[in-house]
Amino acid sequence: QVQLQESGPGLVKPSETLSLTCTVSGGSVSSGSYYWSWIRQPPGRGLEWIGYVYYSGSSDYNPSFKSRVTISVDSSKNQFSLKLNSVTAADTAVYYCATNLGGWELPVWGHGTLVTVSS
Amino acid sequence: QSVLTQAPSVSGAPGQRVTISCTGSSSNIGAAYDVHWYQQLPGTAPKLLIYGNSNRPSGVPDRFSGSKSGTSASLAITGLQAEDEADYYCQSFDSSLSGYVFGTGTKVTVL
Numbered sequence: 001q002v003q004l005q006e007s008g009p010g011l012v013k014p015s016e017t018l019s020l021t022c023t024v025s026g027g028s029v030s031s032g033s034y035y036w037s038w039i040r041q042p043p044g045r046g047l048e049w050i051g052y053v054y055y056s057g058s059s060d061y062n063p064s065f066k067s068r069v070t071i072s073v074d075s076s077k078n079q080f081s082l083k084l085n086s087v088t089a090a091d092t093a094v095y096y097c098a099t100n101l102g103g104w105e106l107p108v109w110g111h112g113t114l115v116t117v118s119s
Numbered sequence: 120q121s122v123l124t125q126a127p128s129v130s131g132a133p134g135q136r137v138t139i140s141c142t143g144s145s146s147n148i149g150a151a152y153d154v155h156w157y158q159q160l161p162g163t164a165p166k167l168l169i170y171g172n173s174n175r176p177s178g179v180p181d182r183f184s185g186s187k188s189g190t191s192a193s194l195a196i197t198g199l200q201a202e203d204e205a206d207y208y209c210q211s212f213d214s215s216l217s218g219y220v221f222g223t224g225t226k227v228t229v230l
Contacts, residue, residue, distance in 0.1 A: 047157075049216075106155070
């Protein structure tokens with residue numbers, strides 16, 4: 001079955017770029033009908049969808065992030081990535097990658113990775 | 120920003136029934152998009168509990184059930200158990216966002 005694993009720096013300085021990668025195993029990022037998502041959860045708060053990328057490379061983003069986010073897919077590495085520019089302390093959160101496997105629910109999630117924005 | 124509204128907390132004694140509501144709008148639940156529910160235990164990733172309004176993935180006990188009507192949906196837990204103490208989130212698709220929307224989350228406490 002499809003499994004996801006997030007990786008990337010746990011500490012990012014304010015104004016810099018947050019970069020995370022999600023490695024897919026047990027499946028392919030090139031699978032049709034699958035949307036590869038990033039979702040975050042600030043400490044003690046709820047879930048917030050950041051955006052997703054389709055296997056073709058097309059993407060869509062939450063308007064709250066649209067001006068500073070890029071989500072891309074790398075088929076050669078079976079990974080997809082998140083870049084969030086100009087981060088502030090408000091971007092401190094656990095970041096999850098997830099996928100829908102064809103429907104609009106999210107049955108597969110990574111374990112999540114905590115990213116702290118601090119100087 | 121959460122587009123789906125949930126009560127912050129509900130509680131019940133072991134064996135009791137509790138319900139969690141999720142209120143949306145005409146661009147998500149009211150637009151006939153399905154509602155899905157997740158259970159999040161402390162320090163873990165959300166786990167899909169109900170999909171397509173009322174369907175349970177394999178392995179989810181039938182104590183959990185979901186329903187949807189109009190611009191709202193509900194999750195019911197019958198025969199409440201100590202292990203059900205967790206945060207619960209609803210989720211749907213929003214046509215104005217062209218993406219996923221989550222509820223504000225409800226913490227279930229077993230007394």
